[in-house]
Amino acid sequence: MESEAISNLSNLVNDDFASAVTLIYQSKGRVIITGIGKSAIIANKIVATLNSTGTPAIFMHAADAIHGDLGLILEDDVVICISKSGNTPEIKVLVPLIKSAKNKMIAITGNADSFLGQQANYVLNAYVEKEACPNNLAPTTSTTAQLVIGDALAVCLLELRGFSSRDFAKYHPGGALGKKLYLRVQDISSVNQKPKVLSSTNIKDVIVEITEKMLGVTAVVEQDKIIGIITDGDLRRMLSKADDFSQLTAKDIMSNNPKRIVADAMAIDAKKIMESNGISQLLVEEQGKYAGVIHLHDLIKEGII
Incomplete structure (x- = not known):
């Protein structure tokens, strides 16, 4: 009725x-x-x-x-x-x-x-x-x-x-709704650790970097530009394939051309990229240079997911 x-x-x-x-x-x-x-x-x-x-x-x-x-x-x-x-x-x-x-x-x-x-x-x-x-x-x-x-x-x-979504965000700064409309990638990534290694870094130091920075990932950089990424999954796959990895370097196990996002993009866009690619981390760039990492858990913590 x-x-x-x-x-x-x-x-x-x-x-x-x-x-x-x-x-x-x-x-x-x-x-x-x-x-x-x-x-x-x-x-x-x-x-x-x-x-x-x-x-x-x-x-x-x-x-x-x-x-x-x-x-x-x-x-x-x-x-x-x-x-x-x-x-x-x-x-x-x-x-x-x-x-x-x-x-x-x-x-x-x-x-x-x-x-x-x-x-x-x-x-x-x-x-x-x-x-x-x-x-x-x-x-x-x-x-x-x-x-x-x-x-x-x-x-x-x-x-x-x-009245735009930007105006709406101004009136809704609190809670998940507001964060979806105004929270940017750099707002999250800037407070995270910034794991990075060179392509020539040995595997032991790669493992130490990923462990210490606690994001389950490290960027591989040259002159502060992203050339690859190494995740916990990459390390597990390496261990399952190689009996001796003492001579391996980051370049040997990294994934080339990783997914990335610019620092001033909206956090909700990072969520979409992660979901569409089935990944948990995104490398962040600012003016073409490596700027950090945003993790799926960050988005959950902020209520974006």
Whole structure:
């Protein structure tokens, strides 16, 4: 029932929706979103979505508004009132106060002919035929419809503002989501050890370098340029093939032209390269020179994986 109601919402979108988006986009103030009961919870979510996508928004509980919180509303603010019926007592008290302050008002309601619908400058129709609740009482389908309309507003505003993934990262610096959008390879590799050997380095010293740097790998370099890589796996394969490796050097067992990534690439790109090639480490380059190693475990630790 909820899914059918959401599908029908597209049929209810009219010029008021476009006008409401334009009003918010051109406003010099914030968006104040208010409601009561379950609609208030939906209002909180829409506020959070708008704030995270570049549209400043504040939640104001409809009941608290008439007991002092009306002071939240400034001259240039746009107010969105959410109410399924549009006729609750709190809304009937609140709406005239908002109008007297001359703030523009957008209604998200399932009843365009309600008190709220008649008083609002723009009506976003959230009509649903029936709640999913078997008694047709608990707000279920109606709150889902309100939520979808809020998301639609946020996405339209996001597109109008040209809000990019870089902007999104600015508002989401914490957690795995933010790190995927702003964390670069050099942010991780710069704190790691930097194992490296020359092509002429003997195998014993290669083993010592890999062991001491604890990344399971070492770069093979000449004049600080990467020419190869030696991993723990390369050492195991060497041991299985050779009885005497005392005369071997790094050049004898290294893999040529290893996968690598530039230091200022996004960490999420390192993840993609590792996954597509079935490897656990990537050598890092900066201006064509060896700059370190990024390991799969680093990405796990940072929450990228």
